[in-house]
Amino acid sequence: MASETSMTAAACETHPARRSSLGWLPWVVLAVFGSVLVAGGNFLLREYRPNSTLTQCLPALDALWGFAALFLILTGLGRVRVLMGRELATFFQSPLAYILAGLYFLITSIPVFFSTGGFDYVDATASTKAIVDASGFLMLLVAPIVTMRLLAEEKASGSMEILVTDPVTDWDIVLGKFLAAVLCLVAMVLPLGLYVVLFAMMRKSSDPALEWGVISTATVGLICLLAFYASVGLLASALSKNQVVSALIGLVALFMIFVLGVVLPHLFSQLSGELGPKLKSMAEAISLRKRLDVLLEGQLDLKSIFLFVSTTVLMLYFSVRAVESRKWR
Amino acid sequence: MIEVEGLTKRYGDFPAIQDVSFKVEKGQVLGFLGPNGSGKTTTMRILTCFMPATSGTARVCGYDIFEDSMEVRRNIGYMPENVPLYPNLRVNEYLSYRARLKGLGRSQRRKEIAELVDRCSIGDFDRVIIGKLSKGMRQRVGLAATLLGGPPVLVLDEPTVGLDPNQIREILGLIKGLGGERTIIFSSHILPEVEMVADHLAIIREGRIALTGSLEQITRAAGGSKVRIEARGDGQKIRDAVEKVSGVRKAVLGSRDGLAVLEVEVAAGTDAREGLVKAVAGAGGGLLELSCGRTSLADVFVRITATEG
Numbered sequence: 092m093a094s095e096t097s098m099t100a101a102a103c104e105t106h107p108a109r110r111s112s113l114g115w116l117p118w119v120v121l122a123v124f125g126s127v128l129v130a131g132g133n134f135l136l137r138e139y140r141p142n143s144t145l146t147q148c149l150p151a152l153d154a155l156w157g158f159a160a161l162f163l164i165l166t167g168l169g170r171v172r173v174l175m176g177r178e179l180a181t182f183f184q185s186p187l188a189y190i191l192a193g194l195y196f197l198i199t200s201i202p203v204f205f206s207t208g209g210f211d212y213v214d215a216t217a218s219t220k221a222i223v224d225a226s227g228f229l230m231l232l233v234a235p236i237v238t239m240r241l242l243a244e245e246k247a248s249g250s251m252e253i254l255v256t257d258p259v260t261d262w263d264i265v266l267g268k269f270l271a272a273v274l275c276l277v278a279m280v281l282p283l284g285l286y287v288v289l290f291a292m293m294r295k296s297s298d299p300a301l302e303w304g305v306i307s308t309a310t311v312g313l314i315c316l317l318a319f320y321a322s323v324g325l326l327a328s329a330l331s332k333n334q335v336v337s338a339l340i341g342l343v344a345l346f347m348i349f350v351l352g353v354v355l356p357h358l359f360s361q362l363s364g365e366l367g368p369k370l371k372s373m374a375e376a377i378s379l380r381k382r383l384d385v386l387l388e389g390q391l392d393l394k395s396i397f398l399f400v401s402t403t404v405l406m407l408y409f410s411v412r413a414v415e416s417r418k419w420r
Numbered sequence: 421m422i423e424v425e426g427l428t429k430r431y432g433d434f435p436a437i438q439d440v441s442f443k444v445e446k447g448q449v450l451g452f453l454g455p456n457g458s459g460k461t462t463t464m465r466i467l468t469c470f471m472p473a474t475s476g477t478a479r480v481c482g483y484d485i486f487e488d489s490m491e492v493r494r495n496i497g498y499m500p501e502n503v504p505l506y507p508n509l510r511v512n513e514y515l516s517y518r519a520r521l522k523g524l525g526r527s528q529r530r531k532e533i534a535e536l537v538d539r540c541s542i543g544d545f546d547r548v549i550i551g552k553l554s555k556g557m558r559q560r561v562g563l564a565a566t567l568l569g570g571p572p573v574l575v576l577d578e579p580t581v582g583l584d585p586n587q588i589r590e591i592l593g594l595i596k597g598l599g600g601e602r603t604i605i606f607s608s609h610i611l612p613e614v615e616m617v618a619d620h621l622a623i624i625r626e627g628r629i630a631l632t633g634s635l636e637q638i639t640r641a642a643g644g645s646k647v648r649i650e651a652r653g654d655g656q657k658i659r660d661a662v663e664k665v666s667g668v669r670k671a672v673l674g675s676r677d678g679l680a681v682l683e684v685e686v687a688a689g690t691d692a693r694e695g696l697v698k699a700v701a702g703a704g705g706g707l708l709e710l711s712c713g714r715t716s717l718a719d720v721f722v723r724i725t726a727t728e729g
Contacts, residue, residue: 173520181508249504253565256468256500257521258493418471 118167122160129156144303150391151307158314165266170259174267175274178241182275187236192279195233199225199283216302218290220387222283223309227316227383230276231349234317235341237275238324241268242414243337251417261414265325265407272321280313305389312386315399319379320345322406329413352378421446421573421603422467427476429462436462437627439476444620446572449599451618452607453721459627460607461501464577467605468498480573494522497571501578503562507551511542511561514550515568522569536564540594556587563594574598576606580613592617611721623721647684647696647712653705655680661703665695679708 133153136146145152166172182188202221242264245251254264291301327341328334356378359371375381379402382395422444429436437459444450454460466473467480469489477484483491505514512533519529537546540560545553550561559579566574579595580588596617598604608614614621615635622632631638651658658680659673667687674681686692693710700707 169523170521173517177506177509177517180513181506184508249500249502250506252465252470252500253498253504253518256470256493256496256498257518258490258523259521260490 115167115169118163122163122167125156125163126160129153147304148307151304151311154311154391154396155307155314162270165270168263168266170263171267171270174259174264175271178268178271179274182237182271188275191233191236192282195226195229195279196282198229200286201225216299216305219287219306219309222286223313223383223387226280226283226313228349230280230317230320231345232342233279234272234276234320235324235327235338235345237279238272238321238328238341239334239338240328241272241325242328242410243331243334246332247334255414255417261411264414265329265410269321269325269407269410272325273318276317276321277314280317302389305387308386308389308391311391311396312383315386315396315403316379316383319399319403319406322403322410323348326406326410326413329410348379352380356381421448422450422478422480422605424463424467424478425476427463427466427473427478429459429466429471430474435627437466437473437624440624440627440629441476442622442629442632444603444605446603447600448620449595449604449606449618450620450622451614452605452622452624453609453611453614454607454624455609458624460624461577462627463624464498464575464605464607468496468575469493470498494569495571495573497566497568497574499562499566499574499576499579501581503559505550505558505562505565508549510547510549511553512537512546514561515546515565518565519568524569532568532570533564536567540564540567541590556583556590559583559587559591560594563591567598572602574602574604574606576604578607578609580608580610588613645686645712647686647693647710649680649682649684649696649700649707650676650709651680651682651700651705651707653680653700653703655682658682658700658703658705661699662696665692665699667692667695680705 129152133149136143136149140146166175199222202218202225242251245254255261287301287306294301323344324337324341327344328337330340331337352374355374356371359367359374361367362370376394377398379399382392382398385392385395422442424443425441427440428438440459440463442450452460452463465471467478467485469485469492472486477486479485480492481495483495485492506517509517515533515536516529519533524532537543540563542557542560542564545557545561550558553561563576563579566576576595580591583591592613595604595606599617599619606617618635620632620634621638623630623638649658649662655673655675659671659682662668662671662682662684669685669687671685672683674683684692684696693712696710697707
């Protein structure tokens with residue numbers, strides 16, 4: 092063992108501080124440096140190429156960079172990174188990941204054919220929307236399966252006891268697992284990008300141009316949705332020891348959120364009087380379905396993004412409380 | 421190093437432990453003994469900051485377990501019962517993961533893992549997937565992971581459960597080797613194990629500490645000693661004489677092969693052997709054998725945990 096130093100605060104000898112305090116810095120520097128680059132790029136594009144496709148996509152690209160920077164800063168926390176790494180390794184080691192990803196790719200491909208009527212005429216923008224739409228729905232089923240083992244397995248095997256008695260906080264645990272889940276889901280969606288590339292290549296000069304603005308905000312919407320699904324799935328996993336039970340909890344919760352988002356506005360619109368439209372607009376304001384639709388229209392609606400982000404953070408907070416519940420149960 | 425004062429933990433109305441207090445000095449090995457369900461694991465979970473106590477305090481390395489939970493966790497290596505590991509990882513991957521969680525830098529990580537693989541005789545198994553390891557090997561990996569980062573305090577919950585006798589001996593040997601250098605609490609309900617390794621004992625019964633102290637103190641205070649006498653002659657007469665010797669509490673007469681066999685209980689802290697020899701001779705007996713034995717820990721344990729109260 093390395094030489095022991097006596098701490099002034101401590102009555103007896105403890106081991107020397109071994110944590111490298113610099114661990115966080117490179118990631119933050121990277122995030123800040125990247126942000127400066129992105130801001131500069133924004134300025135230059137707006138100034139010199141105000142009409143280019145890239146400029147149209149700027150708001151969405153900025154939002155994507157925002158997510159990436161947040162991710163960098165969070166993974167900069169060494170313990171979060173370690174936990175996330177193990178989770179990702181476990182996920183990509185299991186055949187389940189590839190089976191799910193394959194099935195997912197196949198099923199989401201179906202709307203491409205329906206919306207395009209084969210590949211004769213490609214309305215790429217409409218197809219992209221259809222894909223994001225279908226992904227949003229299909230992920231409802233897939234996300235809980237991806238997230239079910241995150242905390243439930245640790246609790247069932249008892250390794251939770253080791254995890255929470257190691258020097259990590261409950262937030263570290265939840266964040267590490269959440270980021271891993273989001274990365275897994277994003278990795279499963281990524282192959283769909285191939286279609287967009289395909290559309291771009293197949294476009295004839297007579298066809299309408301690809302609306303990159305719409306495609307980029309749709310991507311932002313999809314990532315928001317995936318993060319939200321991951322957080323709900325994680326909470327479900329924190330609530331049960333049994334993986335199947337936690338998958339079911341997640342599935343039912345997500346399905347209810349989805350259905351309420353569709354059904355409530357419709358229901359309220361049937362109401363007569365002044366109350367009906369008011370309630371309808373309220374229900375639509377918090378309906379994730381409607382919020383996603385707004386993003387699919389190619390409008391980078393900050394309210395929508397805020398709704399997704401805040402509900403995700405709320406779910407993570409509940410997950411932390413659920414992990415903590417060992418203390419007061 | 422570890423001071424526990426009046427810890428109480430209730431699950432609803434059920435008190436898992438009540439007013440548990442004990443102290444462990446630096447370098448001591450404390451055997452935490454008690455029947456199953458007596459509160460050993462609960463106490464250890466509180467000490468390792470897994471869950472808080474309902475009342476009472478404890479300090480580890482001078483840090484309060486509630487206020488400086490993070491510092492306490494940095495200074496404790498905890499191995500839960502049954503050593504839950506991740507079965508899909510390889511041994512070296514797991515050790516590296518735990519080392520990084522504990523905040524060890526790259527070079528120190530490598531050095532410590534190499535050292536511990538050697539020390540816990542994991543040897544060639546360091547690239548094997550944990551799910552394929554035997555129970556004993558898994559225990560060793562768990563112990564190695566617990567030792568990562570050199571925590572000055574080790575808390576081991578039933579480290580020998582489910583092992584075969586050879587593996588038990590190995591693990592106990594390892595723990596014994598760590599004593600002196602580290603402060604160790606380990607729980608068990610198997611007495612010979614504790615006797616082999618621990619220098620101090622805390623016996624817990626129905627959530628309360630029934631007895632604490634060094635091994636010597638406990639056997640002496642609670643047990644006294646036993647002397648066995650084999651003699652030729654009139655057993656009854658010898659017994660009467662023996663019972664008069666000062667310090668003798670009780671003598672039970674038996675016989676074997678026509679010889680008188682006396683089981684003599686001697687009060688704690690007295691040496692009655694000389695008096696016994698004289699008494700036997702005085703009663704006209706021919707002393708053939710006189711052997712002393714400490715009351716075994718098992719006697720003490722059974723008496724405290726079963727009969728008392």
